[in-house]
Amino acid sequence: xxxxxxxxxxxxxxxxxxxxxxxxxxxxxxxxxxxxxxxxxxxxxxxxxxxxxxxxxxxxxxxxxxxxxxxxxxxxxxxxxxxxxxxxxxxxxxxxxxxxxxxxxxxxxxxxxxxxxxxxxxxxxxxxxxxxxxxxxxxxxxxxxxxxxxxxxxxxxxxxxxxxxxxxxxxxxxxxxxxxxxxxxxxxxxxxxxxxxxxxxxxxxxxxxxxxxxxxxxxxxxxxxxxxxxxxxxxxxxxxxxxxxxxxxxxxxxxxxxxxxxxxxxxxxxxxxxxxxxxxxxxxxxxxxxxxxxxxxxxxxxxxxxxxxxxxxxxxxxxxxxxxxxxxxxxxxxxxxxxxxxxxxxxxxxxxxxxxxxxxxxxxxxxxxxxxxxxxxxxxxxxxxxxxxxxxxxxxxxxxxxxxxxxxxxxxxxxxxxxxxxxxxxxxxxxxxxxxxxxxxxxxxxx
Numbered sequence: 032x033x034x035x036x037x038x039x040x041x042x043x044x045x046x047x048x049x050x051x052x053x054x055x056x057x058x059x060x061x062x063x064x065x066x067x068x069x070x071x072x073x074x075x076x077x078x079x080x081x082x083x084x085x086x087x088x089x090x091x092x093x094x095x096x097x098x099x100x101x102x103x104x105x106x107x108x109x110x111x112x113x114x115x116x117x118x119x120x121x122x123x124x125x126x127x128x129x130x131x132x133x134x135x136x137x138x139x140x141x142x143x144x145x146x147x148x149x150x151x152x153x154x155x156x157x158x159x160x161x162x163x164x165x166x167x168x169x170x171x172x173x174x175x176x177x178x179x180x181x182x183x184x185x186x187x188x189x190x191x192x193x194x195x196x197x198x199x200x201x202x203x204x205x206x207x208x209x210x211x212x213x214x215x216x217x218x219x220x221x222x223x224x225x226x227x228x229x230x231x232x233x234x235x236x237x238x239x240x241x242x243x244x245x246x247x248x249x250x251x252x253x254x255x256x257x258x259x260x261x262x263x264x265x266x267x268x269x270x271x272x273x274x275x276x277x278x279x280x281x282x283x284x285x286x287x288x289x290x291x292x293x294x295x296x297x298x299x300x301x302x303x304x305x306x307x308x309x310x311x312x313x314x315x316x317x318x319x320x321x322x323x324x325x326x327x328x329x330x331x332x333x334x335x336x337x338x339x340x341x342x343x344x345x346x347x348x349x350x351x352x353x354x355x356x357x358x359x360x361x362x363x364x365x366x367x368x369x370x371x372x373x374x375x376x377x378x379x380x381x382x383x384x385x386x387x388x389x390x391x392x393x394x395x396x397x398x399x400x401x402x403x404x405x406x407x408x409x410x411x412x413x414x415x416x417x418x419x420x421x422x423x424x425x426x427x428x429x430x431x432x433x434x435x436x437x438x439x440x441x442x443x444x445x446x447x448x449x450x451x452x453x454x455x456x457x458x459x460x461x462x463x464x465x466x467x468x469x470x471x472x473x474x475x476x477x478x
Contacts, residue, residue: 073097076126083120089113093134095121100128107137164222172218179210197260197285197470248303249286255306256285260470265312267463267471268456272311273300281459282469291459318351319378321387325394326367328406333360333368336403340372343394349381349447350374350390367406378452385447 077097084090090113093106102121108114114134121130183189183203193199219225243250260283265271269280271290276298278290288305290298313319327336337358344356354375361371372394376386398404463469 073099076100076102076124079124080121090117092137093117097127100126101131102127102129103131103133105133107135109137111136168218168221171221172214175210175214175217179207179214182210183207198257201257248301251303252286252301255302256283256470258306259283259288259302263471264310265314265471267469268459269312269314270452271313273305274308276300279455279459280471281462283471284469291455291462293455295458313378317377317379318354318375319383320354320373320375321383321390322371322373323387323391324361324369324371325391325398326364326369326405327398327403329366329368331368331403333370335401336370336398339397339401339403340370340394343397344372344374344390347374347386347390347393349376349386351376381447382451389447 074097077095080095080097080102084093084095089109093104093108096103096105102124104117104121108117114132114136117134118130118132121127121132183206186199189199189202193202215231216225216228219228265280267280267282270277271280273288273290276290276292278292278296278298281289281291281297283289283302285302287299287301290300292298325340327333337360340358341356344350344358345352350356351374356372356374358370358372361369363369372390374386374390376383395405
């Protein structure tokens with residue numbers, strides 16, 4: 032029994048050591064590393080690194096030393112990027128334990144310039160060898176652009192598709208741009224540099240965005256010109272009112288609308304303003320109404336006065352029967368009652384200003400003959416009782432003498448033909464013939 036106890040005591044430590052040994056090695060790498068030559072041979076590692084560096088450019092000044100698997104690199108390179116790549120390159124060699132990189136960037140002028148000269152010579156030779164392909168790409172580029180300009184110069188199809196010449200010019204510009212982009216894509220594809228196209232288009236987009244912000248007003252006027260040329264809210268020689276300016280339309284350019292005022296002045300309004308403004312076109316309908324107002328005394332027989340005024344307006348040779356003239360009470364003031372009178376004319380043959388003037392003259396003459404007088408301004412003065420004058424009646428000698436219009440013979444109806452308007456239209460036609468082509472068309476669709 033004692034013998035068995037002694038044997039068990041001797042075997043127990045061996046059993047415990049056998050059970051705990053795998054746990055001590057847990058988490059450690061297992062297996063073997065296969066290399067062409069044994070790991071302990073530093074010369075093989077040195078030779079392998081030198082062979083690799085000999086195949087690469089820029090590492091001819093690098094020295095390699097290996098001791099117990101530790102690689103020590105010394106010497107110089109042309110740039111810091113190559114120095115950093117050495118550590119990664121040496122660490123990939125089988126059997127290397129650690130890498131100590133002591134390589135620095137050279138500051139020798141000759142060593143740094145020689146590679147630049149070599150690269151320049153190499154690129155010159157590449158360019159010379161690449162020249163035939165480059166000439167072919169340029170020839171194809173020029174041919175496609177020439178074809179695009181030829182198609183754009185062909186006016187007949189674009190003039191038929193476009194509502195006016197300005198839009199046709201825009202179509203031609205778009206065709207030119209499309210052919211230029213197509214020529215650029217084909218030329219880059221021949222050169223094998225299509226990757227540059229995205230960069231070129233991106234740069235062009237950024238430049239276009241910057242230019243768009245810089246010339247925002249010009250772009251706004253250009254777009255407004257396109258919209259106005261398509262919609263055409265007025266035609267040449269139309270009488271319009273835009274932003275309080277009234278005149279006859281001379282032309283519509285790509286930047287502004289030109290008006291000729293009735294004083295003979297040129298009014299230039301930006302198209303962006305015209306497009307957003309309220310436009311009154313007096314020439315769209317040949318029939319046009321004129322109105323005027325006369326103040327009558329409160330004791331006037333307004334039925335008789337209105338009937339008389341209506342009859343005068345109907346008897347005028349230049350007023351239209353349809354729509355018929357009208358007379359009505361407009362306002363009531365402190366000492367007057369206003370009669371509003373209106374009549375229609377054909378403004379293509381009659382001047383609205385002269386017609387209104389003649390109507391006022393004849394109606395006032397008829398009112399005076401019938402005793403319908405316009406009241407004079409009166410002021411009522413109230414005195415205190417103690418200072419009231421004894422006789423406030425006006426003196427006949429100091430009272431102003433009133434001249435009655437009834438003693439005057441009414442002149443016949445004067446000529447109210449639109450001769451002044453015709454003269455202005457001739458001025459406009461002359462200026463349109465002498466100046467640049469505009470975007471308006473007399474036969475175009477009018478909004």
